[in-house]
Amino acid sequence: MKLNVYATPDCAADKDLKDKIVVVIDVLRATSTILAALINGCKEIIPAVEIEEVINMSKNYEKDSFLLCGERNIQGIDGFHLSNSPLEYTAEQVADKTLLLTTTNGTRAIKRAVDAKEVILCSMTNVDAAAEHIAAQQEDTVFICAGTDGQFSMDDVVTAGAVINRLKNKVENPSLGDLAVVAEAMYRANAHDLHTLLKDSLHYKRMMEAGLEEDIRYCLTLNAAPVVGIFRDGVIKIRDKFQN
Ligand code: MLT
Secondary structure, X not given: OEEEEEOOHHHOOHHHHOOOEEEEEOOOOHHHHHHHHHHOOOOEEEEOOOHHHHHHHHOOOOHHHEEEEEEEOOEEOOOOOEOOOHXXXXXXXXXXXXXXXXXXXXXXXXXXXXXXXXXXXXOHHHHHHHHHHXXXXXXXXXXXXXXXXXXXXXHHHXXXXXXXXXXXXXXXXXXXXXXXXXXXXXXXXXXXXXXXXXXXXXHHHHHHHOOOHHHHHHHOOOOOOOOOEEEEOOEEEEHHHOOX
């Protein structure tokens, strides 16, 4: 079982993803938000790269069956129901609804995983569930970090390290790529205090400046949303809601 980490979606070529288990990570905040919506009972999430795509998709849904969701440059989008704050995705808001979501980096990373054998959504909020699911597959696995504006984002890489740290205890002799080794070592050295590790990172600082401290606290809460989110045929659902 080979484990490889790519710092941004553009670092991975299509051939690196083809027929692999692909784990997409955008801790601050897209995958944390997606997992919060899933555990709070949304029907499904449809990720899109562009705002126009989301608005056009909404025309195919009954008025109260969907929500327009997402952000650009950390801020909510005018006319949308929800931003990209996981704290907004309560059961009262999202239960049984289809969420049409677009974010600056995260949904772009999800849509990058074309030709993957399976696409798993991961954040610090579901590392144990994700590690259990990945270990059970016993397949070569690739971690795609969403990054920030095309740059390396420490929060995503240290989360890949958290999952890899767990896999090392579940899978016999996994073969780690160089960034997988670095990610796991970074997690092991900082698991006790991720905020100190991340407080000077680009996106963490931007979110603090935008007054989103509570979002950061939630997104870095270990196993706050212990579900496995799967992206398949254009739709994200909790693993057990796909008919195999
Ligand atoms: C993203 O997808 O770029 C991030 O989740 C941005 C954010 O919501 O802070």
